Amino acid sequence: MMDNKMICVDGFENVVEGGETTGFAFLGRLPYYRGLGLSMVEDIAVAVDGEAVAREDVRFSVRGKTYTLDEMETVYDDRWNFGEKARIIVLRAGGLTPGKHRIEFAVRMRVSYLPFVPTTKDAKELDLAA
Numbered sequence: 620m621m622d623n624k625m626i627c628v629d630g631f632e633n634v635v636e637g638g639e640t641t642g643f644a645f646l647g648r649l650p651y652y653r654g655l656g657l658s659m660v661e662d663i664a665v666a667v668d669g670e671a672v673a674r675e676d677v678r679f680s681v682r683g684k685t686y687t688l689d690e691m692e693t694v695y696d697d698r699w700n701f702g703e704k705a706r707i708i709v710l711r712a713g714g715l716t717p718g719k720h721r722i723e724f725a726v727r728m729r730v731s732y733l734p735f736v737p738t739t740k741d742a743k744e745l746d747l748a749a
Contacts, residue, residue: 625650625741626724627704633714633747640714642676643667643747646704647724650739654700657691659729662738665709666723678708717749 630646649655663679665672679686681699685708699705707724722745727738 624648625726625739626722626743626745628743628745630704630706631720631722631745631747634708635714641712642708642710643714644706644708645722645724645745647707647726648702648704649699649728650726650741651728651730652701654698654703655728655730657686657694657697657699660691660699660726661729662725662727663688663707664723664725664727665707666721667709667715668721672709672711676710678710680706680708715747717747719744719746 625648627646627648630644632644633640634642634644657679660679662674663677664674665677674688677688679688679691681697681703684697686694721742723740723742725738725740730737
């Protein structure tokens with residue numbers, strides 16, 4: 620139901636640190652009607668232009684704190700709230716070229732009352748400004 624709202628059309632940009640482009644980022648929303656503790660987000664998968672991004676190259680940032688996906692497994696004192704835009708960062712030397720890119724975003728989450736672990740996906744074509 621909320622899968623088509625996971626990827627935000629704003630906030631798509633290359634990440635520049637110390638004058639060097641180290642990757643790219645986009646904004647994403649949790650595909651669940653309630654917030655979740657970060658340890659309950661089992662996995663985040665990203666693909667760009669059909670190419671899967673390695674798990675170790677994905678970072679999650681919310682309210683000024685940035686985590687690796689492995690670190691999120693043991694974060695019990697922070698949440699991803701309903702409707703909140705998290706910054707999903709992908710480490711990629713040189714970032715992306717300006718223009719259109721297809722971003723695929725999947726979130727697997729653990730919900731206490733569900734007997735299965737849902738994975739929700741979204742894909743959008745975003746335009747990276749020069």
